[in-house]
Amino acid sequence: MTIQGAPVITDSQKRRNKLRRLIAVAALAATVVGCGGGGSGDGDPNINYIEPGPALPVPGGTLPNIATSKKDFNDVHFAGSAVCADCHNNDQSLAIDDRPMVVNTDSGVKKDVSIGIAWETSTMANSARDPYWHAVVASEIALYPNLEDTINDKCTVCHAPMANTLAKKESGGVNYKLFGTGSVAEGNFQPGLLDLDDTSEMFNHAMDGVSCSLCHQIEDVGLGTAASMTGGYTIPTIPEANKDQRPAYGQYANPDVVYMQTVAEFKPVYSAHISTSETCATCHNLNIEPVDKNGELSDDFTHFAEQAMYTEWLESDYAVGKPLEASCQDCHMPKLDRDVFLATSNASNKRPNFAEHTFLAANTVMQQIMHDNKGPLGIDADLDFLPSIARNREFLKTSATVDVQANTLNNGILDFDVTVTNLTGHKLPSGYHSRRAYLHVVITDSNGTLVYENGRMAPDGSIAGVDEDVNPTVWEPHHEVITSATQVQVYQAITGNDDNERTHSLLNSAYFLKDNRLTPAGFDKNNVSADVAVMGLAVNDANFNLGTDTTKYLANLNGGVAPYDITVYFRYQPISKGHLDDLFSQSDTIPSVDHFRTMYEQVPFKDEVMAFGSATIQ
Numbered sequence: 001m002t003i004q005g006a007p008v009i010t011d012s013q014k015r016r017n018k019l020r021r022l023i024a025v026a027a028l029a030a031t032v033v034g035c036g037g038g039g040s041g042d043g044d045p046n047i048n049y050i051e052p053g054p055a056l057p058v059p060g061g062t063l064p065n066i067a068t069s070k071k072d073f074n075d076v077h078f079a080g081s082a083v084c085a086d087c088h089n090n091d092q093s094l095a096i097d098d099r100p101m102v103v104n105t106d107s108g109v110k111k112d113v114s115i116g117i118a119w120e121t122s123t124m125a126n127s128a129r130d131p132y133w134h135a136v137v138a139s140e141i142a143l144y145p146n147l148e149d150t151i152n153d154k155c156t157v158c159h160a161p162m163a164n165t166l167a168k169k170e171s172g173g174v175n176y177k178l179f180g181t182g183s184v185a186e187g188n189f190q191p192g193l194l195d196l197d198d199t200s201e202m203f204n205h206a207m208d209g210v211s212c213s214l215c216h217q218i219e220d221v222g223l224g225t226a227a228s229m230t231g232g233y234t235i236p237t238i239p240e241a242n243k244d245q246r247p248a249y250g251q252y253a254n255p256d257v258v259y260m261q262t263v264a265e266f267k268p269v270y271s272a273h274i275s276t277s278e279t280c281a282t283c284h285n286l287n288i289e290p291v292d293k294n295g296e297l298s299d300d301f302t303h304f305a306e307q308a309m310y311t312e313w314l315e316s317d318y319a320v321g322k323p324l325e326a327s328c329q330d331c332h333m334p335k336l337d338r339d340v341f342l343a344t345s346n347a348s349n350k351r352p353n354f355a356e357h358t359f360l361a362a363n364t365v366m367q368q369i370m371h372d373n374k375g376p377l378g379i380d381a382d383l384d385f386l387p388s389i390a391r392n393r394e395f396l397k398t399s400a401t402v403d404v405q406a407n408t409l410n411n412g413i414l415d416f417d418v419t420v421t422n423l424t425g426h427k428l429p430s431g432y433h434s435r436r437a438y439l440h441v442v443i444t445d446s447n448g449t450l451v452y453e454n455g456r457m458a459p460d461g462s463i464a465g466v467d468e469d470v471n472p473t474v475w476e477p478h479h480e481v482i483t484s485a486t487q488v489q490v491y492q493a494i495t496g497n498d499d500n501e502r503t504h505s506l507l508n509s510a511y512f513l514k515d516n517r518l519t520p521a522g523f524d525k526n527n528v529s530a531d532v533a534v535m536g537l538a539v540n541d542a543n544f545n546l547g548t549d550t551t552k553y554l555a556n557l558n559g560g561v562a563p564y565d566i567t568v569y570f571r572y573q574p575i576s577k578g579h580l581d582d583l584f585s586q587s588d589t590i591p592s593v594d595h596f597r598t599m600y601e602q603v604p605f606k607d608e609v610m611a612f613g614s615a616t617i618q
Helices: 013-032 081-088 115-120 131-143 145-159 161-169 201-207 240-245 257-264 277-284 309-314 328-332 364-372 386-396 536-540 577-584 591-600
Strands: 102-104 110-112 247-250 267-270 285-288 304-308 400-410 413-422 436-444 450-454 490-496 511-515 548-556 564-573 608-617
Touching (some): 131 577, 131 591, 277 328, 285 309, 364 386, 413 608, 436 548, 450 548, 577 591
Parallel strands (some): 247 267, 400 608
Antiparallel strands (some): 436 490
16 A cells, blocks of 8 residues: 555546445435434434444553653754754743844734744644554554555654654665564564654654754655655755755745854755745645555555645635635744844844744644643643644634524524635645534523523533434534434535445545535635545535535524524534544554543543624524
């Protein structure tokens, strides 16, 4: 099995026909097994009862024991983040007025824009310490042991990119598997990256995550083409004798070359590509060749776009030359509206339009897990993730809008429409198929009494009425009209395999059974590439397209006293309960899965509110 970038779905008419047939069957299955039973058993003859999935193993309560790493290495290929931070972080012991990299905001609050401090609590900085990633990689290796080498390679190329690149550049190659193999007792134990410590060059490179000298060395080679994606970035090989010629690509045309070469042994070079979406696409468009349950290449599917944020962006109004043009960096690395020094020493001129290295993102749940488990994950004890979590919460609130239109109230049935609009430049949610967004509806009467609720989340992350949270082999369909509390509008991607079954395995995924993730503005579901096509019942929903979706609710108010207040929350959950139930079913046999389960079950929240809307009806 290999993971590749070629955007090919099938080469034969037979395969195309099978894909059409499977999609049709999947849509039918969604209307039959996914009608919204939610395991409620409420006696409604129009609602199928969902049989619960098997009980999960008893949790082991174990935690990992990952070492901390050194960040000040500087070998022939890469430098650790601490090398860069020496000049690009303010000294936090200084009074804020004495820190060079500080700007005055309109509110009068002084803002420290230290590059390393902004980056170090991002999910990119901690990509190799991500315990969910560890669990999923371990699960895939357990399912397909014949593909262990390939899985290690393709999963570290973006999560531990400096280690992956170092291994490939070193003569003869270096072992960079994530997990150890063999047994200490039997005398054949071979440690993996997670077993090593800071005496290992590979470990230090891996644990620095997606670091400064990785991104800023990506060459402008084939960017935007399939060859550059799925971790196909190009890092130059510079002879050790010319180490100070290693490029550090940046956004400014007149960098101070001599100083950086002297201090960090990198040569700053202006290049526009570092600010383009094509650079981000090297890891955020990811394609696989699907395998069957035996780990053999599928006979019928040659390509699956596991994530395609760049392609989604190309189809949107945010692409270059389109009405809302904005790159990935424009949103996730917002530019300052005032000039600032970029370094704490030898910085003679302030720079305009500096892109902050906050790497704004959505997975606050994972950041909280990292904050709460620094010791087990080997994260520096003094790192404070809470400011980054707060930034990302505010960022999420820019993702969408919710409009509630109350129509009629007849015989206790309230008719109202909910329109959600995606304000991002890609699908919402985008990326890995564990993610979902959903609508949570709350209606109260004039006394403040709750008379209706749809989409309530429990402390364990399950959503009342959602099929997959009862049995992870089924899924909630897309809804045009909601008439029951066992129907919930969930925006997500559900993957299927070549046996026409839902699968939670990435490598076993061949196509989407359902993909009703909100499309971005300008994205016409009737005229897009197959990799990012809308799938399932949303295909025929006339109110789902071009960045918006409208869902009609017919709510039985169960009495109450008018007027009624309707509030609808649009919420984001980075890892769905159904997906976790499938993963946690292996927690008694795979240590990394139990480690993640222990941490996840202790995190105090499981989702975030992106937007809300309200209305009142008499």
